Amino acid sequence: MNNRIALVTGASRGLGRALAAGLAREGYDLIIDARNAADLDSAAAEISRAAAGVPGAVTAIAGDVTGPAHRAALARAAQDAGRLDLLVNNAGTLGASPLPALADYPVDELRTALEVNVIAPIALTQLLLPLLRASGGAVLNITSDAAVEAYAGWGGYGAAKAALEQASNVLAAEELAVRVWWADPGDLRTDMHQQAFPGEDISDRPWPETVVPAFTRLITERLPSGRYRAAHLLPPAATGSQTRAAR
Numbered sequence: 001m002n003n004r005i006a007l008v009t010g011a012s013r014g015l016g017r018a019l020a021a022g023l024a025r026e027g028y029d030l031i032i033d034a035r036n037a038a039d040l041d042s043a044a045a046e047i048s049r050a051a052a053g054v055p056g057a058v059t060a061i062a063g064d065v066t067g068p069a070h071r072a073a074l075a076r077a078a079q080d081a082g083r084l085d086l087l088v089n090n091a092g093t094l095g096a097s098p099l100p101a102l103a104d105y106p107v108d109e110l111r112t113a114l115e116v117n118v119i120a121p122i123a124l125t126q127l128l129l130p131l132l133r134a135s136g137g138a139v140l141n142i143t144s145d146a147a148v149e150a151y152a153g154w155g156g157y158g159a160a161k162a163a164l165e166q167a168s169n170v171l172a173a174e175e176l177a178v179r180v181w182w183a184d185p186g187d188l189r190t191d192m193h194q195q196a197f198p199g200e201d202i203s204d205r206p207w208p209e210t211v212v213p214a215f216t217r218l219i220t221e222r223l224p225s226g227r228y229r230a231a232h233l234l235p236p237a238a239t240g241s242q243t244r245a246a247r
């Protein structure tokens, strides 16, 4: 098996599915996950169709990234494939919705946000680093501007994404054979974004597919490890719709 292989978490919808389809078009074989197996299977079929004409395989493994057994199954799939070139830690949770002030943040929901958005990506990265070191591969952690800006109500999610950003920063200093990128995709028209703005019309936000060229550039040009904003990686014409502050 000579194809490059990418593992994308949370690829059944939203940004993860768009990124996985973009990688398939670039010729990557994929390992993808999400909790809902039916949604994941239909995304896998769609991703295969997106790569029409490009020989590649999509392996879908349903499960929760916070579960050690599921993470081990993802790592086994990469080991069975014999290589891993890219890990995209995309699966995430907003935490409590509607977004509460930190003063009222339910502690259990805060713990879940940290578990999904920080602990799980670090733990999955630990399992996959040997393969990534061997291939001179890359880790792409999807973060948010809520990691660096103080938006009222975004304290739980923002704290978790800030922790993921600093973990990425340290990983980049430690793993010199591997690229480590942490990237803010900007506001996107997805289920999570709707959850953040319940009842609001979010149809002015761009579809996730619009930022895929930014991530394709990051990956294909193998830009240096560091923090990126999708809007800054897109050609100027493609950024016109990205005028709102991102989360």
Ligand SMILES: NC(=O)c1ccc[n+]([C@@H]2O[C@H](COP(=O)([O-])OP(=O)(O)OC[C@H]3O[C@@H](n4cnc5c(N)ncnc54)[C@H](OP(=O)(O)O)[C@@H]3O)[C@@H](O)[C@H]2O)c1
Pocket (backbone or CB within 6 Å): 009, 010, 011, 012, 013, 014, 015, 016, 033, 034, 035, 036, 037, 039, 063, 064, 065, 066, 089, 090, 091, 092, 093, 116, 142, 143, 144, 145, 184, 185, 186, 187, 188, 189, 190, 191, 192, 193, 208, 246, 247
């Ligand atoms: N949308 C935005 O405006 C925006 C802005 C900045 C950053 N982001 C970041 O972009 C990433 C993708 O967000 P999105 O907006 O595309 O969200 P989304 O539409 O809600 O999709 C989330 C994906 O992750 C999966 N997922 C969620 N929890 C999981 C878990 N515990 N284990 C495995 N899979 C899980 C979901 O499937 P299941 O529910 O079936 O598990 C789904 O496939 C997230 O990291 C988010 O924080 C989004």
